Amino acid sequence: MIDATDRRIIEALQGGLPLVPAPYAQVADDLGMPEATLLDRLATLKARGVIRRIAAAPNHYKLGMTSNGMTVWDVQDDLITELGAHIGALPFVTHCYERPRALPDWPYNLFAMVHGSSPDEVEDKRGQIAAILGSACRGSDILYSTRILKKTGLRLKAKG
Structure with missing residues (x-):
């Protein structure tokens, strides 16, 4: 409380x-x-865990990062924690997290958001991630952003 x-x-x-x-x-x-x-x-x-962090939420488009892709990876379960930490520490990864697979349609369990000034730059960064994951990765894809969504955290309503 x-x-x-x-x-x-x-x-x-x-x-x-x-x-x-x-x-x-x-x-x-x-x-x-x-x-x-x-x-x-x-x-x-x-x-106390009431707040997690106070951080900037930049508009990547206004920073010139107009190509944005959520890379998704099918990583061996026994290595995902270790490899996810490496991927999340990369300077060009803004979000990195593990999610459950939704088999048979969605085999991916590691997600990493990558931003770049062009699709080629994003693909290069995706290649760097693939190199780190190596043989522990059984498949991947990338979902490119088509528009910016309103980015806000939880909001308290004013009492009254």
């Missing part, structure tokens, strides 16, 4: 940090609390 102050903090941050030199100081000021209090409460919320 969260108290009223934690709720105010979450509501203030759920739309993103302000684009100012000291964003946490600005949010703390807006909430009428010291910055140290805000940071302590955020650390506690994270430690």
Whole structure:
């Protein structure tokens, strides 16, 4: 459970940090609390698992990354944790996770999102992933994005 102050903090941050030199100081000021209090409460919320992270969600298209593909892989189950960690650590992979297969139609269990300025760049990155997976990978595909979807996390509704 969260108290009223934690709720105010979450509501203030759920739309993103302000684009100012000291964003946490600005949010703390807006909430009428010291910055140290805000940071302590955020650390506690994270430690309790109430929030997972505070991160930027860039618009890849505006950054010139107009070719975006979800690479999907059929990886040996006994190696997926180890190999998934390697793939997720690649600087060009923005999301990497394991999902259950949906046999017989969908044999893929490892997903890795890759962005590039062209399809050739994305395919090159896909090749780098394939090299890491090696013989532990029995098949793969890539699903290219056709449009940008609204990207937001969970939103709390204002009480009232």
